[in-house]
Amino acid sequence: MSTVVMKFGGTSMGSVERITNVARRVAKWHAAGYKVVVVPSAMSGETNRLLGLAAELAAEPEPRELDMLATTGEQASSALLAMALINLGVPARSFASWQIPIRTDNAYTRARIRSIDDKRLRGELDQGRVAIVAGFQGIDEEGHLTTLGRGGSDTSAVAMAATLGAEECMIFTDVDGVYTTDPRVVPEARRMRVITFEEMLELASLGSKILQNRAVEFAGKYRVPVRVLSSLTDPDMPIEEEKQSGTLITFEEDQKMEAAVVSGIAYSRDEAKFTLRKVPDTPGIAYAILGPIAEANIDVDMILQNLSAEGMTDFSFTVSRKDGPHTQEIIEKVVQPVIGAGEVAYDDKVCKVSIVGIGMRSHAGVASTMFQALSDEGINIQMISTSEIKTSVIIADKYMELAVRALHRAFDLEQENGANAAVLDQ
Amino acid sequence: MSTVVMKFGGTSMGSVERITNVARRVAKWHAAGYKVVVVPSAMSGETNRLLGLAAELAAEPEPRELDMLATTGEQASSALLAMALINLGVPARSFASWQIPIRTDNAYTRARIRSIDDKRLRGELDQGRVAIVAGFQGIDEEGHLTTLGRGGSDTSAVAMAATLGAEECMIFTDVDGVYTTDPRVVPEARRMRVITFEEMLELASLGSKILQNRAVEFAGKYRVPVRVLSSLTDPDMPIEEEKQSGTLITFEEDQKMEAAVVSGIAYSRDEAKFTLRKVPDTPGIAYAILGPIAEANIDVDMILQNLSAEGMTDFSFTVSRKDGPHTQEIIEKVVQPVIGAGEVAYDDKVCKVSIVGIGMRSHAGVASTMFQALSDEGINIQMISTSEIKTSVIIADKYMELAVRALHRAFDLEQENGANAAVLDQ
Numbered sequence: 001m002s003t004v005v006m007k008f009g010g011t012s013m014g015s016v017e018r019i020t021n022v023a024r025r026v027a028k029w030h031a032a033g034y035k036v037v038v039v040p041s042a043m044s045g046e047t048n049r050l051l052g053l054a055a056e057l058a059a060e061p062e063p064r065e066l067d068m069l070a071t072t073g074e075q076a077s078s079a080l081l082a083m084a085l086i087n088l089g090v091p092a093r094s095f096a097s098w099q100i101p102i103r104t105d106n107a108y109t110r111a112r113i114r115s116i117d118d119k120r121l122r123g124e125l126d127q128g129r130v131a132i133v134a135g136f137q138g139i140d141e142e143g144h145l146t147t148l149g150r151g152g153s154d155t156s157a158v159a160m161a162a163t164l165g166a167e168e169c170m171i172f173t174d175v176d177g178v179y180t181t182d183p184r185v186v187p188e189a190r191r192m193r194v195i196t197f198e199e200m201l202e203l204a205s206l207g208s209k210i211l212q213n214r215a216v217e218f219a220g221k222y223r224v225p226v227r228v229l230s231s232l233t234d235p236d237m238p239i240e241e242e243k244q245s246g247t248l249i250t251f252e253e254d255q256k257m258e259a260a261v262v263s264g265i266a267y268s269r270d271e272a273k274f275t276l277r278k279v280p281d282t283p284g285i286a287y288a289i290l291g292p293i294a295e296a297n298i299d300v301d302m303i304l305q306n307l308s309a310e311g312m313t314d315f316s317f318t319v320s321r322k323d324g325p326h327t328q329e330i331i332e333k334v335v336q337p338v339i340g341a342g343e344v345a346y347d348d349k350v351c352k353v354s355i356v357g358i359g360m361r362s363h364a365g366v367a368s369t370m371f372q373a374l375s376d377e378g379i380n381i382q383m384i385s386t387s388e389i390k391t392s393v394i395i396a397d398k399y400m401e402l403a404v405r406a407l408h409r410a411f412d413l414e415q416e417n418g419a420n421a422a423v424l425d426q
Numbered sequence: 427m428s429t430v431v432m433k434f435g436g437t438s439m440g441s442v443e444r445i446t447n448v449a450r451r452v453a454k455w456h457a458a459g460y461k462v463v464v465v466p467s468a469m470s471g472e473t474n475r476l477l478g479l480a481a482e483l484a485a486e487p488e489p490r491e492l493d494m495l496a497t498t499g500e501q502a503s504s505a506l507l508a509m510a511l512i513n514l515g516v517p518a519r520s521f522a523s524w525q526i527p528i529r530t531d532n533a534y535t536r537a538r539i540r541s542i543d544d545k546r547l548r549g550e551l552d553q554g555r556v557a558i559v560a561g562f563q564g565i566d567e568e569g570h571l572t573t574l575g576r577g578g579s580d581t582s583a584v585a586m587a588a589t590l591g592a593e594e595c596m597i598f599t600d601v602d603g604v605y606t607t608d609p610r611v612v613p614e615a616r617r618m619r620v621i622t623f624e625e626m627l628e629l630a631s632l633g634s635k636i637l638q639n640r641a642v643e644f645a646g647k648y649r650v651p652v653r654v655l656s657s658l659t660d661p662d663m664p665i666e667e668e669k670q671s672g673t674l675i676t677f678e679e680d681q682k683m684e685a686a687v688v689s690g691i692a693y694s695r696d697e698a699k700f701t702l703r704k705v706p707d708t709p710g711i712a713y714a715i716l717g718p719i720a721e722a723n724i725d726v727d728m729i730l731q732n733l734s735a736e737g738m739t740d741f742s743f744t745v746s747r748k749d750g751p752h753t754q755e756i757i758e759k760v761v762q763p764v765i766g767a768g769e770v771a772y773d774d775k776v777c778k779v780s781i782v783g784i785g786m787r788s789h790a791g792v793a794s795t796m797f798q799a800l801s802d803e804g805i806n807i808q809m810i811s812t813s814e815i816k817t818s819v820i821i822a823d824k825y826m827e828l829a830v831r832a833l834h835r836a837f838d839l840e841q842e843n844g845a846n847a848a849v850l851d852q
Contacts, residue, residue, distance in 0.1 A: 016482040050502060056442040057506055058513035065512070068505035068520050072498035076476060079494035080483055086491070087484035094494050098524065099569055143525055 002167040003035040003125065007135065007157035010044035011174040012231035013077045019043075022172075023084035025235035026130060030090050032239050035125040037164065039135040039157040040081050042073025063108035067137070067147045071096070074134035074153065082132050092130040095120070097137040097145070102156065104138035104146045111138060111146035113155065113218075116163040125164075133160060151212030158215045162222035169219070169226045170246075171211060176230035177247035178203065178210055180413040181265035185404050188414035192247050192263060199263050200249045202356045202390045216249070223251045261366050262357035262411040267404055271301070272324035273350045273382065273394060274317055274331065278342035281313040285339060289315060292334040298323045302352075302385045302394065316383055318394060324348050350382065351400040354392040355407060367391045373410035379403055428593040429461040429551065433561065433583035436470035437600045438657035439503045445469075448598075449510035451661035452556055456516050458665050461551040463590065465561040465583040466507050468499025489534035493563070493573045497522070500560035500579070508558050518556040521546070523563040523571070528582065530564035530572045537564060537572035539581065539644075542589040551590075559586060577638030584641045588648035595645070595652045596672075597637060602656035603673035604629065604636055606839040607691040611830050614840035618673050618689060625689050626675045628782045628816045642675070649677045687792050688783035688837040693830055697727070698750035699776045699808065699820060700743055700757065704768035707739040711765060715741060718760040724749045728778075728811045728820065742809055744820060750774050776808065777826040780818040781833060793817050799836035805829055 006029070008022050022040070029036050050069050054061040078094035085092035100120055104111035124131040135153030138146050148155050154171060161169035177191040178200065195203075197220045204213040210228055219226045229246025237245075279285055290300055298319055306314040319327050324346065331344055360366050367384075370391055374381060379402065383394035395403055408414060432455070434448050448466070455462050476495050480487040504520035511518035526546055530537035550557040561579030564572050574581050580597060587595035602617060604626070609615040621629075623646045630639040636654055645652045655672025663671075705711055716726055724745055732740040745753050754772055762770065786792045793810075796817055800807060805828065809820035821829055834840060 016479060019483060053442060053506055054509055057445060058509045061509040062512045065505045065508040065520060068508070068522070069502050072502045072505075075501075076495050076498045079491045079498075080479055082491040082494070083480055083484045083487040086488045094491060096494070096571075145522075 001033055001035050003037065003161075003164050004029060005037045005039060005157050005161040005164070005166045005169045007039040007153055007169065007171045008041060008081075008231055009153070009171075009173045010041040010047070012172050013040050013042070013081070014044040018231075019077070019080055019084050021235045022081060022231065023088055023090070025172075025231070026081075026085060027088050027090045028236060028239065030130055036130045037121065037125070037160055037166070038081060038130060038132045039153055039160060040074065040077045040132065041135055041153045042070075043077050043080075046073040046076070064144055067108045067111075067145050070147050071134070071137040071145050074136050078132045078134045082130075085130055085132075090130055091128055092132060093124060094132040094134070096134050097156075098139045098143070100133060102133075102138040102159070104140055104148070106140035106142070106144065106146065108144075108146055110149040111140070112214075113138060113148065113159045116159055118163045121160075121164065149212075149214075151215070154212045154215035155218055158218045158222075158224050158226060161224045161226075162218070166224070169224050171215075171226060171228045172231035173210065173228060174230065174232060175210060175228075176233070176245065177228055178249075178264070180263070181404055181408055182267070185267070185401050186265075186408045186414075188408065190414060193244075194248050194250050195263060196358045197249055197251050198389055199356050199358050202354070202387070203264055203266050211249075219249060220251070225250060261359040261363045262355045262407075262413065263359075264356050265404055265407050265411075265413070266354045266356060267400055268352045269397065269400065270321050271318050271350050271352050271394065272321045272327070272346070272348040274319070274327065275345040275347075276315045276331070276335075276339075276343075277345070278312045279315045279339055281311055285313075285315070288339050289331075289335050290317070292330050293319070293327055296326065296330055298327055298330075302383055302392065304383050304385075318350070318352070318383070321348050349397045350394050351397045352392050352394055353400065353403045353407065354390055355411065356390045358389050360389050360391070369410055370407060373406045374403055377402055377406045379406075427459055427461050429463065429587075429590050430455060431463045431465065431583050431587040431590070431592045431595045432598060433465040433579055433596065434467065434598045434657055435579070435600065436467040436473070438598050439466050439468070439507070440470040444657075445503070445506055445510050447661045448507060448657065449514055449516070451598075451657070452507075452511060453514045453516045454662060454665065456556055462556045463547065463551070463586055463592070464504075464507060464556060464558045465579055465586060466500065466503045466558065467561055467579045468496075469503050469506075472499040472502070490570055493534045493537075493571050496573050497560070497563040497571050500562050504558045504560045508556075511556055511558075516556055517554055518558060519550060520558040520560070522560050523582075524565045524569070526559060528559075528564040528585070530566055530574070532566035532568070532570065532572065534570075534572055536575040537566070539564060539574065539585045542585055544589045547586075547590065575638075575640075577641070580638045580641035581644055584644045584648075584650050584652060587650045587652075588644070592650070594674075595650050597641075597652060597654045598657035599636065599654060600656065600658060601636060601654075602659070602671065603654055604675075604690070606689070607830055607834055608693070611693070611827050612691075612834045612840075614834065616840060619670075620674050620676050621689060622784045623675055623677050624815055625782050625784050628780070628813070629690055629692050637675075645675060646677070651676060687785040687789045688781045688833075688839070689785075690782050691830055691833050691837075691839070692780045692782060693826055694778045695823065695826065696747045697744050697776050697778050697820065698747045698753070698772070698774040700745070700753065701771040701773075702741045702757070702761075702765075702769070703771070704738045705741045705765055707737050711739075711741070714765050715757075715761050716743070718756050719745070719753055722752065722756055724753055724756075728809055728818065730809050730811075744776070744778070744809070747774050775823045776820050777823045778818050778820055779826065779829045779833065780816055781837065782816045784815050786815050786817070795836055796833060799832045800829055803828055803832045805832075 082092045082094040135156035179189045183189040226249040302318045304316040379399045385392045508518045508520040561582035605615045652675040728744045730742045805825045
């Protein structure tokens, strides 16, 4: 008998009616003979409600106590789902993380899973019960509760699937899969039926909110097949149909042998750009600039250093837009007095647009197609960054939608049988 | 260093502001050098909100899952209180019952505490931390969560105090102590400073909602001094003053050596009376009448059988008013055909008024003072029941307030230095 892990997000668990639908969907897989482990998130809004109370009580709530508080959300939704299943006549039991146990380190509010004991889980499944395990949480060595950070239920589900050698980890959410780009920007955006793990990792790190980055990494490490699919479809839809729905994240690249050059387009408005002009081009200059910023726990994303002219260079980098003002302070107070650069230009009216595709590894000329498409629309490229399967550009904020649409068209992403995308989905 | 256990009810934990007040009160005791264990209830309304969700999901929610659900309320409020304390600079940690652990049987939704491991608790206290322990819950032998039933946090607190040999278990609530009777009925009702355990037990079983009956029994079994006091007073009031506030439930009868004859007056409108006339006065007749009622899980309270005349007797008993109609059906369908009594009179316009006092053990004539006071008001007594420290009467519902006031006056309860009450409080 195959095992499946089904994870349901907060929206999918957001009301009594939706929990009932989740129960019907789970009951269907159970009736078909699958061993089913369910990982529910807290009901939507619940975690924010709890953290809101915490914020009112303390300016900086103790992380250990934040985790004691936040873990109650998933425990409650797990119990509610168990009741709904039992009400449908399906034997089921809910478990908090410590009852499995799911062991983590003790980095409260952002812990990492160390191990999952599968004995109790297998015992429940062998007795024909659906096992519902509260996501997002674990216990550390001393028996204190921990949480895995926002979106951590995805990681819980993938880890559980890895432990149990599940056939698939199904991540039910309020979208019906991974799209070539955001359909709100490009109405022609198309759901991908298959995406490689590497592509998904790039998309996740570029701000696609569908799956937590760490969950994708975890899936990669243990080669867990993960499917992203919608919880808003008919819960009684045939299993064979459901098995073909959503987007499968695969590790079998041969499933995408004739892989599209570009699979998807990601964008992010959460960008702010700094340019330091006339920086003395001496060794250690990058560290002199970025060291103090890193010390302030600010993540620097793209970094670009121009060719030197007359012993001077221009140095640009981007940070998260919310970190812009703080970064500006650091540069003015710490960096400039030391390196004595001439001028600091700050621009938070920029965005990042990226093309992602496993096929870029073996196809030349992809970047130039990108640059030409942008040029044809009169869009000026301010910074470029490339990796093996991704090319990102920084452009003016106001051109973002235009750029995404132009690139979507340039790489034929709207057509499943288009020149580029024909080979994307198998 | 003395240990105190402080329990706060749902109303006391009902808002961010109130939790902050609780934290200030706890901080004061901690600063004074006490080892402090706090047992908070769930924020008021939270348990009902959770159980409401359960009721929507299933007609008869699985008890094990109800407990998984309900225990989250106390875990959340414990974490919030810990944050508030840490925010005041007081080292504190919250614990769920399984982290102590508090072991119970597996009677979900109404479990009984079997043991409390004091090792972790003592360790926390020895390190100078306030230990906050989620009330109302425990784990069974298999590691499933259980709850102790409504008001179970009182029992948790008393059990914790017993385990730790605490100087006192303080039950903070929204009333400022135990009164001679309900102040809404008798404005002159007076707070008792001391009440014996036996008296409290009678008052609790007579419907006083201040303390769960099981908590009082637990206190009695382990001789834990319990104080009922208000959480609505100034949290910064001097400790010496707080130690004198509220009502102390004592096991040291010498604290009440010249004990008042009557300490308090309880009443209950939740009564319905049955009278079976002309019942054949044969052996086994009481069982023939009450057996079928007990089988229907209906609790019979007072029972009265008159003197026999001509081989016939009158048989009266009372049940909870809500059980009245069901009881009536049973008598008409099951009892009457068997015993063939002449007539069944049903009256749900009755109430029970009781006087309670440890001094009744050694004082004669208490009951007759009661009967005289009622007679002076023209109130007819329908049934009488006595125990060692209690006399209860059933009278017409409409006379209830009048009776309570008359008895309060007859036993001088309004005066701390009155003929009767002079000796009540030490």
